[in-house]
Amino acid sequence: MPTQSQSPADPAHQSVAALPRDRLSVVIGIATTGRAGVVRTTVLHMANLADRPDRVVVSVANPADVDATGLDDLPFKVDVLHGPKGSSAQRNTVLDHAGDAGIVFFIDDDFLIAEGSVTALRNLFATHEDVVMATGHVLADGLRGPGYDHAEGLSMLERAVPVDADAAPRTVYSTYGCNMAVRGAAIRAYPERFDTILPLYGWLEDLDFSRRMAAFGRIVEDPHLRGVHLATKTGRISGRRLGYSQIANPVYLVRKGTYHWARALKLVTGNVLANSAKSLWPEPWIDRRGRLTGNILAFRDLLRGRCRPGRIHDL
Structure with missing residues (x-):
């Protein structure tokens, strides 16, 4: 069952800045269903970056949902976790196995992160101690059209104009589910999880989780955290x-x-x-x-x- 939001009067309600400092390791979590080839390509893309996460966790309900061939040989650890089906439930599986992660960064199985995004995440959460969640700038979103293939996504990343070094994060109402990061200390300190009453694709589960976590800190969009959402059309909800x-x-x-x-x-x-x-x-x-x-x-x-x-x- 989903947890309820804490009110300002609750003892557990406090600023995220009051939490212990994390060792800001970055765990990337991917909840996926029925798109084994897509998620494999996305994980391999991250292995080709110079700026890599510390660990990748793929959350599935069916063993056939991920092709793990060769994933043991990547420059970061890849864990495949099995649990109940549904975007919210599968993301909760990631949170429940995040361990001492400094940051848990959820991406869709067809979201390609840009070079430098992992370092941008570490810098953001280390220098803005009031931030509890963050989302990035989507350079191109295939959700608004027929979607992009992997080669098109890579081309868009390569052509992207560099971000001004002084560009600052801005406060937003909620994160965007295709790329959203949460501070690890907040996951361990508060009982909030994704609401499993929102089944399957979990429409708006990102907004609901963001608004509950907003009780504990600021939610921002960081222009240095960037990527392309391919919005692959296979395996979608009817x-x-x-x-x-x-x-x-x-x-x-x-x-x-x-x-x-x-x-x-x-x-x-x-x-x-x-x-x-x-x-x-x-x-x-x-x-x-x-x-x-x-x-x-x-x-x-x-x-x-x-x-x-x-x-x-x-x-």
Whole structure:
């Protein structure tokens, strides 16, 4: 079961700056399902960087979800962990096995980090002791289109304009799930974990976790932490299920208290309008009609008083 947010009156509620200093080792966590080739390519990309993490943890529900051939010979340790299926549950598996990590950096299995990002993470958390979570600058996001292949992603990284050395992190509302880092000391000090009531793809689990962790420190976007999100289309949740989650999950988070209703209403309205307008001539890479059907089913359940995230298991 997910943990509840701590209130400012709780004894455990304190500034992250009051926590012990970490040895800022970087563990990269990847939750993946049904995309063994994709995650293998992403891990090998990190091995080709000069600036590498200390450890990579791949969290799967099925042994077939990762091809571990040759991963023992990389310049960092790769651990494959098995546990319950679902983005939230699989990310919790990473957190529960993070050990004494200074920073846990979650990336999607198709997110290519840029050279220098690991050092940027260490510098950020070492010099800004009030930061509890961080997200990076996405140089290109295939989620807004048909996606990119690995070669295209590498080309974008190579062509990226260098960041001004004086560029400072800025406070943001939440992290972006394809690349989000959390301070290791905060993981060990507080009971917060990803909410497993948000099943499968875990739509908005990154926002929910960020808003709960915001009680303990600042959430920032660091321009020196960069990468490309390929947004590979294989192995994604069905359009109908995602459409249902686009309604059910924001409603659940508003009721839970981690999402403001005005923000949720704006998100829901935007998704429903996009699915409706584009359902006649949908993009080849998006199941707009399935998403719209899921939206309608969720609204029907909302009127009947039975709209909840877990209903997608029945779709």
